[in-house]
Amino acid sequence: MNPHLDKLQSYPFEKLRHLFASVTPNPAFSAISLGMGEPKHPTPPFIGQALCDNLAGLASYPTTQGSAALRGAIAGWLQRRYGIAPLDPATQVLPVNGSREALFALAQTVIDPAAQSxxxxxxxxxxxxxxxxxxxxxxxxxxxxxxxxxxxxxYDSVPAAVWERVALLFVCSPGNPTGATLSLTDWEHLFALSERYNFVIAADECYSEIYHGAQAPLGALQAAHMLGLASVEHPYARLVVFSSLSKRSNVPGMRSGFVAGDAAVLKKFLLYRTYHGGAMSPTVQAASVAAWNDETHVEENRAQYRAKFAAITPLIQGVLQVELPDAGFYLWADVSRTGLSDTEFAQRLYAEYNVTVLPGSFLARDAHGVNPGRNRIRMALVAEAAEGLEAARRIVQFCHSLSAS
Structure with a gap:
């Protein structure tokens, strides 16, 4: 067996299953889950129709590089969304079966296992x-x-001796679970470090289209373009961006996303994926073209999230320390003032009110003397508004019961 498998911890939802194993939730309440970040808004009908209209694609083996139509649609969306110069769809864009699979696979591509990276x-x-x-x-x-x-x-806290061994830097903006976004100054600093120490930046941007202010989150390619790093001889050097239709278009089951950026990195990534077997179904590709070419459903989806956060966040703020995030669909709340740890809070909330939240410590590791997720919970506001409001009211009631006891 691969000995590296023994280094993996149980996935957060497996930890949650064990935490709840001995708990019988209060039958007076119907189950509401804020635990998993799975979009619950309806899939736009035109995407389903595009799938049905292209079922003939099921009879063909797909190419790993994907169709020219899909790569062109992705390149066009990137240009419209971020105001950047057109990417070359043939060398700087690659469709993938969801950003999760591609994030994992990129590491296998860029890391030399003998280098102690x-x-x-x-x-x-x-x-x-x-x-x-x-x-x-x-x-x-x-x-x-x-x-x-x-x-x-x-990142200034990272010693030079560490940077010298770095092969890959994962960045998540907007962040999971915090919803934080990077500024142009942040990106400039990371690009300078990448150039100095010669590592690849993997920018995970799957939450980019769910934001709560007037300004859309800054993307990595956009930042590089603004800083003049897209017009040099090697554009977007050491930068690869990941995005997905799952959250943007409410199609997590389609497993459709893309990587874009440094053509040299993508050339090696395509070679890896050719052997890895990461080709997207032609039927899904056709539906993905339709999704990337439409913004109306994205605006409507964003409006639903904004309305939910506007209604739910003030309720939660009355009992827990939490702020409206920059973007994404999570609330990252501090439960310290309840007197319970994050795991105790999650377990008792489930037992007494049948609401599932994810303990923050399950999403973090002990590092530099602290687990930054400890005493926090992640709440995914993915359900329809009525269900989300009901969950918020139960959380408020639960916290009030703790205060009274």
Whole structure:
């Protein structure tokens, strides 16, 4: 067996299953889950219709590179969304079966397993980053998010001796679970570090289209374009961006996303994926073209999230320490003032009110003397508004019962 598998922790939802194993939830309440970040808004009908209209694609083996139509649609969306110069669809864009699979696979592509490399990850983090590092033969190095920095990571705290071993840096903006976004200054700093120490940046941007202010989150390619790093001889050097239709278009079951950026990295990534077997079904490709070419459903989806957050966040703020995030569909709440740990809070809320939330410590690791997820919970506001409001009311009631006891 691959010895690196023994380094993997149980996935957060497996930990949650064990936490709840001995608990029988209160039957007076119907089950509401805020635990998993699975979009619950209806899939736009035109995407389903596009799938049905292209069932003939099921009779063909797909190419790993994907169709010219899909790569062109993705390149067009990137240009419209971020105001960047057109990418070359043939060399700078690659369709993938969801950003999760591609994030994992990139590490296997860029890491030399004999080099004792490090992979830098934010902490807390999307668990794929850690698994990808270990199974590529590298070690993760965690940089803790800091509430005082709007949950940004202090990359200046990373010693030079660490940077010298880094092969890959995972960045998640908007962040999971914090919702924090990177500024142009943040990106400029990361690009300078990448150039100095010659590591690849993997920018995970799957939450980019769900935001709560007037300004859309800054993307990595957009930042590089603004800083003049897209017009040099090697454009977007060492930068690969990941995005997905799952959250943007409410189609997590389609497993459709893309990577874009450095053509040299993507050339090697395509070679890896050719052997890995990562080709997307032609039927899904056709539906993906329709989705990337339409923004109306994205605006409507964003409006639904904004309405939910506007209604639910003030209710939660009455009992827990939490702020409206920059973007994404999570609330990242501090439960310290309840007197319960994050695991105790989640377990008792489930037992007494049949509401599931995810303990923050399950999403982070002990690093530099602290687990930055401890005493926090992640609430995914993915359900329809009525169900989300009901969950919020139960959480308020639960917290009031704690105060009264």
């Amino acid at each position: 490090l992979v830098i990850s934010p902490n807390p983090f999307y668990q794929i980053y850690e698994g990808a590092a270990y199974l590529a033969g590298a070690e993760p190095y965690f940089v803790n998010s800091d509430p005082a920095r709007n949950f940004g990571c202090d």
